[in-house]
Amino acid sequence: MSRRVSVFPSPQELGPALAQLVAQRAAGSGGRFSLGLSGGSLVALLARDLPSALPGGGGGGDEPWLVAFCDERLVPPEHPESTSGAYEAQLLPRLPGPKPRVLSVTPGLSPHDAAADYAAKLREAFRGASVPVFDLLILGVGPDGHTCSLFPDHPLLKEEEKIVAAITDSPKPPPERITLTLPVLNAARTVVFVATGGGKAAVLKRILEGSEQNPLPAARVQPHTGQLLWFLDEAAAAELSIPLEKHSVL
Ligand SMILES: O=C1O[C@H](COP(=O)(O)O)[C@@H](O)[C@H](O)[C@H]1O
DSSP: OEEEEEEESSHHHHHHHHHHHHHHHHHTSSSOOEEEEOOTTHHHHHHHHHHHHSOTTOSSSSSOOEEEESEEESSOTTSTTOHHHHHHHHTGGGOOSSOOEEOOOOTTOOHHHHHHHHHHHHHHHTTTOSSOOOSEEEEEOOTTSOBTTBOTTOGGGGOOSOSEEEESOOSSSSSOEEEEOHHHHTTOSEEEEEEOSGGGHHHHHHHHHOOOSSOOGGGGOOOSSSEEEEEEETTTTTTOOSOOEEOSOO
16 A cells, blocks of 8 residues: 655645546546545545536446435435535536446435445446445545544454444444445555544644544555545645645645
8 A cells, every 4th residue: 555645735726636536536536437426525525626627528427426425414415414415515517527426325214224225226327246346435534543443443444344334323423324344444545534624733743644543534544556646735734744745735
């Protein structure tokens, strides 16, 4: 696994660079591009910069993208906390080219049924693979070190069989969610973490420079053969002393 940590002055420069990464990976996928999206602050960043970074005819080739969600909060799609709802409202209809195939979590199911149902959708979309291999997963990280809906010290960090798991006691509201598991995150071709703001500086030092016995969830994402990228702004990177790739403009 190779890891690169890129630092941009602010989200204004980071956003276009992230959009360019998505466009490059889509163009290089050589077929159907599979993209996993996280929620939270990422939605607005991608909504602002991705549509204009893609060629008018589409992201790359004629095949529609496959878009899935790295985690989902179990609220109705119209609820402000819904990740798929936010992407449907802010980004997905604005992507140029063929309409993507979007795998959304079926509303109204119990957490365990929603996770099983979403796993079945992924298995059907990635037929033939024991674990879905995404071309690109875009992950966020919380100030506690969580990523997707995998939280510190939670038993889900040990999940090895399921590709999607339910959580009913998320310490960050809403409590009921589903999440991709570490085997899926670590099977991806490229994983990019995006973190901005000084509120994440301390946890990023632990994730990127620590060697803790019980690593934080985000530190456990180490793609087996894929590439691991970190896109940070200067505020988030303020406490780091590892080698960084500094970018001033694109
Ligand atoms: O709850 C969640 O939090 C993380 C981090 O969100 P951010 O707003 O701090 O960027 C997010 O990546 C995840 O998808 C979401 O469900």
